[in-house]
Amino acid sequence: MVPIGHYLVLASVLFAIGAGGVLLRRNGIATLLGIELMLNAANLVFVAFSKQHGSLEGQVVVFFVMAVAAAEVAVGLALLVAIFRRLQSIDVDRLSAMRW
Amino acid sequence: MEAIIFYAAALAAVASALVAVAHRNPVVNVLALIVTFFCVAVNFALLGADFLAGAQVLIYAGAILVLFLFVVMLLGAPTVSGEDNPRPIQKTLGTFLVALVAAAGFFFFRSFSHTGLVHPDFGNTTLALGRLLVGPHLFAFELVSVVLLSALIGALVLVKRKH
Numbered sequence: 001m002v003p004i005g006h007y008l009v010l011a012s013v014l015f016a017i018g019a020g021g022v023l024l025r026r027n028g029i030a031t032l033l034g035i036e037l038m039l040n041a042a043n044l045v046f047v048a049f050s051k052q053h054g055s056l057e058g059q060v061v062v063f064f065v066m067a068v069a070a071a072e073v074a075v076g077l078a079l080l081v082a083i084f085r086r087l088q089s090i091d092v093d094r095l096s097a098m099r100w
Numbered sequence: 101m102e103a104i105i106f107y108a109a110a111l112a113a114v115a116s117a118l119v120a121v122a123h124r125n126p127v128v129n130v131l132a133l134i135v136t137f138f139c140v141a142v143n144f145a146l147l148g149a150d151f152l153a154g155a156q157v158l159i160y161a162g163a164i165l166v167l168f169l170f171v172v173m174l175l176g177a178p179t180v181s182g183e184d185n186p187r188p189i190q191k192t193l194g195t196f197l198v199a200l201v202a203a204a205g206f207f208f209f210r211s212f213s214h215t216g217l218v219h220p221d222f223g224n225t226t227l228a229l230g231r232l233l234v235g236p237h238l239f240a241f242e243l244v245s246v247v248l249l250s251a252l253i254g255a256l257v258l259v260k261r262k263h
Contacts, residue, residue: 002103002146004212005209008208010113012202012205013205014136017114019201020194020197021120021121021122025121029178033129033168036164040140043152044140047152048147060232062152069160069164070164071250072251073164074251074254075254075255077167078258079258089178090180
């Protein structure tokens with residue numbers, strides 16, 4: 001029987017890797033992939049505690065997270081395509097038109 | 101047996117997640133993340149969430165990452181030059197955040213490492229999840245359809261060429 005702490009450590013490691021990807025990469029696609037990885041780490045914690053408490057409410061939340069992630073990816077990728085058409089690049093550091 | 105599957109899936113998930121964020125080729129990033137999501141689906145199955153394990157494979161690995169792959173191909177697998185030398189602020193922030201999350205993971209490990217997963221299996225969760233979705237969570241369930249519709253319209257407007 002795997003204790004719940006091991007699932008939480010795995011989720012923390014995955015979240016840290018995703019956050020590192022968002023902070024350290026300048027490629028727009030890699031940034032979105034890091035966000036997906038962080039959402040999955042959060043889902044893993046929800047499912048682990050759903051099992052721990054014997055309640056399905058956590059799994060319902062994971063279902064909603066998946067649906068919202070699908071919407072987020074559609075809009076995010078559309079933004080990337082629009083940015084690429086304008087700048088011929090997806091370097092997020094070049095998006096400085098609104099910088100003060 | 102369960103422990104062996106868990107540790108193998110966890111190891112594969114961490115290794116492929118590292119490849120997914122560290123490799124310079126976007127195609128490799130997306131394909132490695134598909135492996136990570138499969139390993140997360142294995143963890144869902146181990147935790148007794150059979151419906152979510154299936155949904156993870158179908159929605160995340162099947163739909164979302166194929167959408168990513170489609171956009172990577174559409175844009176011609178663009179890479180960004182100069183990524184090998186990140187800004188100092190990036191390095192500082194990244195290191196700080198990774199250390200913070202590692203500390204949180206250590207705290208979780210200390211707090212919960214003796215807590216076994218005592219509850220019995222849920223059995224087939226699909227029916228119970230469906231009852232919850234159209235019962236107490238009906239409003240949120242309907243709201244998600246509005247969110248998906250607005251995301252669809254937003255994506256269409258964003259990529260529409262102006263004449």
